[in-house]
Amino acid sequence: MRAFRAVMAGAVAAAVTVAAGCGGGAETTTPRSRPLQVGLVYDIGGRGDRSYNDAAAAGVDEAKRNLTGLRVREVEAAQGEPAGRKVERVRALAEAGYDPIIAVGYSYAPALASIAPRFPRTRFAIVDEPTVSGPNITNLLFASEQGSFLMGAAAAMRSRTGDVGFVGGNRSPLVRKFEVGYVQGVKHVKPRARIRIAYLADPHDLSGFDRPDKACKTARRMYRAGADVVYQVAGASGAGVFRAADQADAWAIGVDYDQAKSADPAVRHVILTSMIKRIDVAVYDYLAGVADHTVTSGRIVYDLKRGGVDYSLTGGHIADLHPRLERLKQEIIHGRLKVSPG
Template sequence: MTLMKSLMGAAASLALTAGAALAEPALIFDLGGKFDKSFNEAAHNGAQRWVEETGGSYREIELQSEAQREQALRRFAEAGSNPIVTMGFAMADPLGQVAADYPDTKFVAVDVTWLDAPNVRQIGFAEHEGSYLVGMMAAMASKSDTVGFIGGMDIPLIRHFACGYAQGAKAVNPDITVVANMTGTTPAAWNDPVKGSELTKSQISQGADVIYAAAGGTGVGVLQTAADEGILSIGVDSNQNHLHPGKVLTSMLKRVDVAVYEAMKAGENLETGVFSMGLAEEGVGYALDDNNAPLVSDEMKAAVDAAREKIIAGEVSVASYYENDSCPALSF
């Protein structure tokens, strides 16, 4: 089990007197909590894998407010944690303020790729590529020719997911309707399953019979309501197929767990710089297991796997929302 330690007091004193002892890594979860069934939980799973393989321990904190971001970074750095792994794009500004003050500490920024910070490992994911594949699956599974997308906080990252999803759906059926909604414009949008449920019912009323949720903890409400209303859903980040067996078509895997595991495994020898994890690096993909196998036909799997290989080979190009702040397949 994870060894829970205070960010203050004894932990700081121990770090200062430990001498040659190896520094413990630290993990800062984003708002929504480490058991959000999605983004944060993937990070937790990666850290736990490292613990199980090495017998090591790490410090952690589940943020409760925006104000804690910089505070947590500084307290972990002062306590001697190395590397310090951070989750989510909102850690970019605090890292920009803090990393330079601790040049001998390595930091990891998941979902951040634009900092000028030599001691930060910045990891981005090609979410649009993985979302393209599950968009294809949604279109192939849909009987109504209408599919939905429910995002969390309305930011370019989540529009990036939606854009790939719409392109994949329209590659299968150019006439398909893609209904898209965002949960909100503040970080609270990541943890509002009630609003997720409401948006799901609204999209069902518009004809959607497959809905993809890229909304953190809010997605739990989307998947639950989709199952209750008799339509299919698509999970995100972690494999969420097991939450409603036979009702979740697939999950778009974003291998945050691998990014966190590899960072902790590297320890103080962590290589910094900007890294991208797409289909070619197996950083994104789709989930197939006993829970959704009856829903995924051989034809569906063959088509998606063929598209995956073509994207990796450069034969199919998936447009990125980041390129021009718009999406050719979807209007927001």
């Protein structure tokens, strides 16, 4: 059943840890004789965003290849839609008998909090914080501050100007964790470095994750002001940061996915590295757990130690930095270096 775990063994440990205080959660499975009917609801940008949503899609695609009889219905979100549409989307899948239902992104937290209690025999999972509690809800979480610390360290090591940037899709607590980790990493390597920070939207406005033109203008201002490395945590908007880096002959850092492989080929050469968030592994593991009746409710945290976050070496641009980054990574894993989430 866990073929994907075996495939990813070099990058991700097979087990995941249920966060302390949750007691492992209650099993949320009920026996099923029919094939799994999976409902998957995407965040803004959907499949094809070459970032966050595509990472979830990759986990589902791998599950289709390895888990017998899996059937999936994928539903997109629309930019600027009212919050009630997410509730309607999740409820419609539950009423149609989809089980489990996976929500990609924190914006679905209110929808799951509302719908999951009404369908106690349906299993739900949500990717990212905030945590949604319930006996039939699994929270797939990531220590993004740890991976972002390494991105900050890499940016500071590579920067010639001592001036780097950060562009976030919106000013939500989730994206702030990336910023906080990144700043800690930069300052650990270069305490006097200048860090330019910009967000494309307010905390509850998801449009910032699908505004590549706005992201391009924002990053362009940073590069013109002196930044030579910019880390983007902006979903589909990240394409705009890559475009600005290409125009400025500077570096950009990707997120969620190995974007030196997934971005437009015309800009891949400017992607220094990417903070990989193994959403694909988390989604696959969840579906495998549902299939073999081992899935639990509660928080499951994917961190550096568990291989849930990491960084990419594609392009060879940080080959010379790799030994130093690995030392920092091991210090975090073994608790000698603490990274605050905020």
